[in-house]
Amino acid sequence: MTRQDPPPPTLGCRDTPVIKERGQHEVFCGLTGIIWLHRKMQDAFFLVVGSRTCAHLLQSAAGVMIFAEPRFGTAILEETDLAGLADAQVELEREVERLLSRRPDIRQLFLVGSCPSEVIKLDLSKAAQRLSAKHAPHVRVLNYSGSGIETTFTEGEDACLAAMVEALPHTNARQLIVVGALPDVVEDQALGLLDALGIENVRVLPARRRDDTLAVGPNTVFALTQPFLGGTAAALERRGARHIPATFPFGEEGTTAWLRAVSKEFGVEAQLFDAVTDAPRDRARRAVAQAAETLRDKSVFFFPDSQLEIPLARFLTRECGMTALEVGAPYIHKGLVGPDLDLLPEGPRLAEGQDVDKQLDRCMAGRPDLTVCGLGLANPLEAEGFATKWAIELVFSPVHFYEQAGDLAGLFSRPLRRRELLRLEAAE
Amino acid sequence: MKLSVWTYEGPPHVGALRVATAMTGLHYVLHAPQGDTYADLLFTMIERRNHRPPVTYTTFQARDLGSDTANLFKTACQAAYDRYQPQAMIVGASCTAELIQDDPGGMAETMGLPIPVIALDLPSYQRRENFGADETFFQIVRTLTKPMERSENVTANLIGPTALGFRHRDDIAEVTALLGHLGIDVNVVAPYGASPADVARLGAAHFNVLMYPETGESACRWLERELGQPYTRVVPIGVGATRDFVREVADLAGVAPKLDEGRLRLPWYSASVDSTYLTGKRVFIFGDGTHVATAARIARDEMGFEVVGMGCYNREQARMIRALARDYGVPALISDDHLEVEEKIEELSPELILGTQMERHIGKRLGIPCAVISAPVHVQDFPARYSPQMGIEGANVIFDTWVHPLVMGLEEHLLHMFRDDFEFNDGAGASHHGGHGAAAPAEPRVEAETSGTDGPIWCADAERELQKVPFFVRGKARRNTESFAATQGLHRIEVDTLYEAKAHYAR
Ligand code: SF4
Numbered sequence: 001m002t003r004q005d006p007p008p009p010t011l012g013c014r015d016t017p018v019i020k021e022r023g024q025h026e027v028f029c030g031l032t033g034i035i036w037l038h039r040k041m042q043d044a045f046f047l048v049v050g051s052r053t054c055a056h057l058l059q060s061a062a063g064v065m066i067f068a069e070p071r072f073g074t075a076i077l078e079e080t081d082l083a084g085l086a087d088a089q090v091e092l093e094r095e096v097e098r099l100l101s102r103r104p105d106i107r108q109l110f111l112v113g114s115c116p117s118e119v120i121k122l123d124l125s126k127a128a129q130r131l132s133a134k135h136a137p138h139v140r141v142l143n144y145s146g147s148g149i150e151t152t153f154t155e156g157e158d159a160c161l162a163a164m165v166e167a168l169p170h171t172n173a174r175q176l177i178v179v180g181a182l183p184d185v186v187e188d189q190a191l192g193l194l195d196a197l198g199i200e201n202v203r204v205l206p207a208r209r210r211d212d213t214l215a216v217g218p219n220t221v222f223a224l225t226q227p228f229l230g231g232t233a234a235a236l237e238r239r240g241a242r243h244i245p246a247t248f249p250f251g252e253e254g255t256t257a258w259l260r261a262v263s264k265e266f267g268v269e270a271q272l273f274d275a276v277t278d279a280p281r282d283r284a285r286r287a288v289a290q291a292a293e294t295l296r297d298k299s300v301f302f303f304p305d306s307q308l309e310i311p312l313a314r315f316l317t318r319e320c321g322m323t324a325l326e327v328g329a330p331y332i333h334k335g336l337v338g339p340d341l342d343l344l345p346e347g348p349r350l351a352e353g354q355d356v357d358k359q360l361d362r363c364m365a366g367r368p369d370l371t372v373c374g375l376g377l378a379n380p381l382e383a384e385g386f387a388t389k390w391a392i393e394l395v396f397s398p399v400h401f402y403e404q405a406g407d408l409a410g411l412f413s414r415p416l417r418r419r420e421l422l423r424l425e426a427a428e
Numbered sequence: 429m430k431l432s433v434w435t436y437e438g439p440p441h442v443g444a445l446r447v448a449t450a451m452t453g454l455h456y457v458l459h460a461p462q463g464d465t466y467a468d469l470l471f472t473m474i475e476r477r478n479h480r481p482p483v484t485y486t487t488f489q490a491r492d493l494g495s496d497t498a499n500l501f502k503t504a505c506q507a508a509y510d511r512y513q514p515q516a517m518i519v520g521a522s523c524t525a526e527l528i529q530d531d532p533g534g535m536a537e538t539m540g541l542p543i544p545v546i547a548l549d550l551p552s553y554q555r556r557e558n559f560g561a562d563e564t565f566f567q568i569v570r571t572l573t574k575p576m577e578r579s580e581n582v583t584a585n586l587i588g589p590t591a592l593g594f595r596h597r598d599d600i601a602e603v604t605a606l607l608g609h610l611g612i613d614v615n616v617v618a619p620y621g622a623s624p625a626d627v628a629r630l631g632a633a634h635f636n637v638l639m640y641p642e643t644g645e646s647a648c649r650w651l652e653r654e655l656g657q658p659y660t661r662v663v664p665i666g667v668g669a670t671r672d673f674v675r676e677v678a679d680l681a682g683v684a685p686k687l688d689e690g691r692l693r694l695p696w697y698s699a700s701v702d703s704t705y706l707t708g709k710r711v712f713i714f715g716d717g718t719h720v721a722t723a724a725r726i727a728r729d730e731m732g733f734e735v736v737g738m739g740c741y742n743r744e745q746a747r748m749i750r751a752l753a754r755d756y757g758v759p760a761l762i763s764d765d766h767l768e769v770e771e772k773i774e775e776l777s778p779e780l781i782l783g784t785q786m787e788r789h790i791g792k793r794l795g796i797p798c799a800v801i802s803a804p805v806h807v808q809d810f811p812a813r814y815s816p817q818m819g820i821e822g823a824n825v826i827f828d829t830w831v832h833p834l835v836m837g838l839e840e841h842l843l844h845m846f847r848d849d850f851e852f853n854d855g856a857g858a859s860h861h862g863g864h865g866a867a868a869p870a871e872p873r874v875e876a877e878t879s880g881t882d883g884p885i886w887c888a889d890a891e892r893e894l895q896k897v898p899f900f901v902r903g904k905a906r907r908n909t910e911s912f913a914a915t916q917g918l919h920r921i922e923v924d925t926l927y928e929a930k931a932h933y934a935r
């Protein structure tokens with residue numbers, strides 16, 4: 001039975017008009033991506049050139065500061081740096097020297113731009129080139145911007161990977177690049193599936209350690225594992241690579257469709273495809289079914305946060321039986337989330353950008369059973385009687401591919417189950 | 429430019445946010461990019477507040493730069509006023525907005541809003557969070573507080589508590605009780621829980637209690653100068669300080685000093701025999717100046733510890749802490765670089781750290797117990813139960829909190845006595861720490877001679893002898909012996925060396 005894919009909805013959301021909002025945003029900036037990127041790339045250091053605010057953001061977003069000396073830090077601009085630019089370049093080089101001499105394990109250094117560094121037009125690409133020349137081949141220095149005036153939350157990872165693509169050498173080899181920073185365990189599962197499907201020459205971006213053999217060219221195809229990688233996709237296309245459009249690998253259906261798209265590109269036989277995917281599909285369905293008992297017929301409202309909203313809304317409606325009231329995303333890249341929109345049954349409002357006050361009004365009016373939102377809104381909404389799921393956990397936890405499908409559903413069902421469990425109403 | 433990983437204080441606008449979030453009926457319009465909205469989670473997650481902080485961030489983007497960030501600010505200001513109808517507004521810039529020089533204060537003024545609009549000028553690239561809170565509250569007071577007749581009965585204002593403060597919620601209750609016992613009513617607590625209208629009537633009080641100099645001193649000075657309200661200098665944390673505080677307050681109020689010590693347990697707990705083991709425990713104290721100064725007095729005079737070092741991260745209190753450290757005959761460390769603090773702690777190798785959440789992490793890494801005495805703090809430092817630092821109950825709470833990470837006196841002996849018992853497990857840790865107490869890192873059980881990479885060599889006998897030392901001091905015994913051996917130029921550690929070192933470090 002598992003081989004039967006459920007039919008797509010008669011009317012999906014691809015042509016649903018999108019409400020464009022421009023008001024107060026309540027989202028992180030792109031610097032936040034450093035929190036997971038530095039865990040993923042084990043020989044990389046992320047040096048933010050910014051203000052005390054940037055340092056404080058990283059510390060607050062990291063939440064727990066369990067790492068002795070994490071591989072990120074902020075070079076905090078001071079009055080003197082703001083006065084003359086020549087100074088700032090020299091100062092930056094001095095800080096980098098100091099850092100690299102203390103941390104010989106660092107093989108890749110990312111200079112990360114912030115709002116202040118952008119506003120004073122500090123040229124980090126120049127700094128990166130100079131430093132790269134000086135420290136090659138031991139250390140490669142790249143730069144990108146994670147500033148809040150240019151990037152929203154997950155767009156920081158996009159900017160980082162795009163910068164890495166620019167630096168890749170050329171190849172004519174036929175290969176598949178799987179793009180997106182996944183937890184190692186999930187990445188291993190994905191590579192295992194692709195291997196079982198007989199697809200050879202599979203590479204990942206970003207790799208766990210600096211990989212000087214990764215290259216790109218006209219015979220490269222790539223599949224994205226995250227919907228927010230529009231800039232990276234464009235950078236890869238500029239280098240001649242071709243995108244394999246697919247739904248994102250969340251849940252059983254999303255993962256199967258993702259694998260199917262890749263398999264089609266590589267001419268994998270249907271029989272082999274079924275043989276490889278049958279068992280994990282079945283497991284994923286069973287795992288999702290458990291959480292879905294809690295989620296079925298409940299409504300969900302997404303505040304814009306990570307750009308995962310549309311694929312997740314697809315997962316929750318198609319695989320968990322929920323109804324989406326509103327799906328907000330900071331940015332809707334139809335070229336990437338189109339296949340997910342096709343599967344998302346007509347009905348929810350789609351909103352791009354944000355005006356948090358208006359959105360809160362709509363949320364209150366809609367009284368969703370579950371609200372997916374940022375950390376700043378979660379407790380205030382809970383206090384108003386709304387069950388919430390913090391969106392940030394969705395980018396911090398392993399949620400992709402078959403074996404995590406049940407966990408993903410569980411992230412959404414837990415807040416609802418908890419509400420059912422607690423008996424705390426005041427005595428009459 | 430300075431490389432920083434963890435910071436003790438946020439930028440100054442976070443200080444302003446702490447004031448705004450503590451108050452009611454006030455709204456803060458902050459000219460800032462979208463990422464700066466992270467600050468909301470400090471309040472909603474760490475402090476578990478159930479309301480969004482009363483802040484509107486303009487969240488300008490790159491495409492607005494140079495064109496209409498100013499307009500964006502005005503629109504946001506108007507929308508915030510229309511939606512929230514505050515009694516007063518504060519407006520200011522974050523670090524990025526400071527660079528684009530839109531002048532939020534000037535713009536807000538031209539809008540002619542029918543409420544007081546207070547412009548904040550917080551230099552983001554020079555100052556920090558505590559300054560931001562202090563300056564913000566000062567500006568609010570300066571704008572709103574008007575001279576007025578004193579209340580008929582003696583009243584006082586409690587000045588300084590903010591949102592995200594270390595135990596501010598409970599300190600307010602404790603200090604209110606101390607005053608109540610003297611027959612003094614509280615006129616206004618501010619900023620915590622105060623509305624702009626409340627701030628306007630600060631002048632009715634006879635004097636001010638400055639609870640936290642970090643966040644309330646400028647306002648108190650101004651109130652003293654302009655309204656003739658004296659303010660208290662003693663911060664009532666600890667038994668001695670609480671008694672001094674009561675005397676100071678009684679003096680200001682012209683009443684007889686009175687303190688109900690019926691519930692005070694610290695002195696007896698400290699005197700009881702089980703506490704003998706606390707004698708001379710070497711402590712290092714770090715945090716904000718006020719909490720460090722009060723903790724030093726408690727540590728030395730009320731717990732019988734030996735203070736081996738102290739310091740603060742807020743430069744505003746550097747002078748006070750330097751002077752105090754001189755009194756205690758120890759070096760003062762004024763720094764907001766946690767790596768420097770860690771180095772100092774490693775060098776002094778105290779038996780207990782009294783610090784912030786930063787030192788808690790340092791302690792974890794070095795295997796040194798730590799109790800938290802000061803902001804910055806994390807979610808578990810906002811407990812559900814009543815746990816003030818000030819006053820009588822504060823002293824009791826402090827005794828418990830500081831002793832908790834240490835192994836209890838009697839228990840220390842019992843552990844020692846039973847260490848050869850087959851059921852006794854070295855890794856078990858102190859019994860009151862449950863499953864999480866096993867702080868002792870797994871040490872190799874060495875039969876042959878061992879050595880670190882560059883340290884001296886332990887001969888097998890000495891290593892076996894070392895295993896007889898209770899595990900919770902074993903690491904220290906090892907370190908002490910090794911550094912002793914190093915100073916003596918010894919390359920091999922024999923059983924004798926171990927005991928020589930023990931004698932050397934004995935007190
Ligand atoms: S271990 Fe404690 S202090 Fe550290 S981040 Fe976690 S909760 Fe905060």
Ligand code: SF4
Nearest residue numbers: 029054114115148463
């Ligand atoms: S929004 Fe800009 S200033 Fe704020 S933390 Fe992000 S990069 Fe730094």
